[in-house]
Amino acid sequence: MTASRAGWAAARQAMAAAARPAGRKTASLTTVRVRSLPAWTTTQTTLTPEQYDVLRRKGTEPPFTGKYVYNKDSGMYRCAACGADLFRSDTKFESDSGWPSFTEPAVAESVETHEDRSHGMVRTEVTCRRCGGHLGHVFTDGPGPNGLRYCINSCSLEFDPESG
Numbered sequence: 774m775t776a777s778r779a780g781w782a783a784a785r786q787a788m789a790a791a792a793r794p795a796g797r798k799t800a801s802l803t804t805v806r807v808r809s810l811p812a813w814t815t816t817q818t819t820l821t822p823e824q825y826d827v828l829r830r831k832g833t834e835p836p837f838t839g840k841y842v843y844n845k846d847s848g849m850y851r852c853a854a855c856g857a858d859l860f861r862s863d864t865k866f867e868s869d870s871g872w873p874s875f876t877e878p879a880v881a882e883s884v885e886t887h888e889d890r891s892h893g894m895v896r897t898e899v900t901c902r903r904c905g906g907h908l909g910h911v912f913t914d915g916p917g918p919n920g921l922r923y924c925i926n927s928c929s930l931e932f933d934p935e936s937g
């Protein structure tokens with residue numbers, strides 16, 4: 774009798790313990806993004822620590838420090854992690870924000886946007902669709918017809934100058 778009561782108590786304790794983590798929604802559970810993991814592992818480009826911090830840990834490079842802030846050459850800005858075509862030089866404009874700014878992606882499907890509520894702000898994060906890498910944010914105060922300003926870290930980009 775005593776043994777079975779103790780067994781029941783132990784079983785109830787085990788059930789309660791098992792139920793606890795499942796009933797509680799943690800941030801890590803809701804923000805986990807499995808689809809970006811395989812792409813990262815197949816990334817061929819070696820990322821610098823700065824690129825790693827921005828692309829994989831959603832960091833932001835200090836303003837006016839990126840190598841493409843003032844770049845006016847013609848060509849394609851590709852994802853520094855996976856090489857996908859992201860932005861064309863003819864959509865780049867001087868925003869005075871300190872980061873390379875574009876009115877639109879080279880191909881609409883090449884980027885994804887996500888609501889970002891970090892740092893006490895509501896912003897729209899821009900990521901590379903192919904590899905999930907963090908690129909920057911998009912704002913609605915752009916000069917183009919669509920009114921968008923893609924504010925992108927130089928770190929996330931690799932510029933490919935137009936030949937000839």
Ligand SMILES: [Zn+2]
Nearest residue numbers: 852855901904
């Ligand atoms: Zn990419």
